[in-house]
Amino acid sequence: MTDVDTLPTTAAPLREVGALIRGARQGKGLTQSQLAERVGTSQSAINRIEQGGQNMSLDLLSRISAALDSEIVTFGDSRKNSHLRVQGGAKLHGSIEVKSSKNGAVALLCAALMNRGTTRLHRVARIVEVDRIIDVLRSLGVQVTWSADGNDVEIKVPETLKLDAIDEEAGRRTRSVLMFLGPLLGRFTQFELPYAGGCDLGTRTVEPHLIALRPFGLEVEAGAGWYHATVSPKSGEQITVILTERGDTVTENAIMAAAVRDGVTVIRNASPNYMVQDLCFYLQLLGIEVEGIGSTTLRITGKSRVEADVDYWPGEDPVEAMSLLTAGIVTNSEITVTRVPIEFMEIELATLSEMGLKYTITPEYLAKNERTRLVDVTVHPSELRAPIDKIHPMPFPGLNIDNLPFFAVIAACATGETLIHDWVYEGRAIHLTDLTRLGANVKLRDPHRLDITGPTHWSGAEVSCPPALRPAVVILLAMLAAKGTSVLRNVDIIARGYEQLQERLISLGASIESFRD
């Protein structure tokens, strides 16, 4: 192991790093080709790296480290928790692009299990949630390969899946593993999945998933940390599924269960949200008929065997768009956020407009998937006021449930009292009271409702990162607004859903450095 500040660019240190990689690879009993496959590059590139003949990006180096389960080069000691130090109060400037969504990516990775051909997903966000699902897929024997530039991922599913070898630990760390239920019920009459995990947002039941999948013949018993699934396949007949909750992943599970059976399925009370639309567009490429995309009733004509080589570009992330716009709003800056999926941000922008935000948007253009409509949004310094009515989320087309937390920090910048009502999550609003540490006036009426009175005279402070993705980012953004130095401790959770957020905020002029204990 070696400690360096920058990647070596001269031959001698490169040879040293190459030798370390060769040693770690041999220690793991891997051939160069096997390592190349895990990293998503070619055997010849690994050979050159080991000879010290190739410069490496930090990204490639971290992928090699992850593939070898060994830290080749460290920047400090990664076993210690990582933290951020923020010098706040400065204006941001410039332009920043929205990446593709976490929630689209995980749904599509699970859906790729249905395809016996090759699925190539392009411009996939390099985030921990994606890595976890990929780890689970690989443990089943699925070949998942990143392109050399780290942007695209290719998925090839073998004829036989090694269900007994499932990576239990990775599975337990993501709720998305639940979305294996739908694809797997097309292939097995019995299987087991580890209990799903995720952020600390209070209880999130799996019951709606079980209700949704029962009409397809799925019965699940939960015990000893595992879901034990039994399937009595229903082929041919038309099935109607009524969802008891208009949830995103439950809708996706029902869609995938419908896609893997011969016959017609009608799904009512379906979520028409962005990740569900991504999944439907992908299924259409696979030759599955999906009618009603974007509405609450879907009619799907599935196929018990799908074998197609397809390329798909997951849509842009409305929650990342909201996060980046919030960075500009709370620092009272002028910044442009490009590739904003406008269909999924209209209510947020309308609400912000009511709060006095000045912004301009470009004409619409199409995303690479040729379906999602995008715009560039420029926010301008504005005098914000509290809205007259409470701010609350709704399933799409309402204000996005994951975007609600950002309104807490925006409300704290606005003059007057705002009521934020997070009726959806049992425990998320509580995390937002951490804004008081930075000077905000936030009162918790009950676990779902916050009264926020602004404007806030933000001041830097040290805060422990909330154990939930969006509240964590909200606190970070408040630190950008707060004059002086702030420290956000234990920030690893942010990488679950954001790719290089710190670096990208720095590119807008933010002053953030990371450090370990």
Ligand SMILES: CC(=O)N[C@H]1[C@@H](OP(=O)(O)OP(=O)(O)OC[C@H]2O[C@@H](n3ccc(=O)[nH]c3=O)[C@H](O)[C@@H]2O)O[C@H](CO)[C@@H](O)[C@@H]1O
């Ligand atoms: C991988 C993925 O796509 N995750 C998203 C998905 O999670 P996911 O679909 O897993 O969300 P859940 O099913 O856990 O629903 C979230 C919460 O909302 C409640 N609920 C939901 C719908 C409804 O009509 N009524 C209702 O009460 C549920 O009981 C639960 O408490 O949707 C959530 C809510 O938009 C988002 O925060 C997550 O980012």
Ligand SMILES: C=C(OP(=O)(O)O)C(=O)O
């Ligand atoms: C709650 C979230 O996601 P997940 O369903 O992955 O926990 C989120 O993205 O804010």
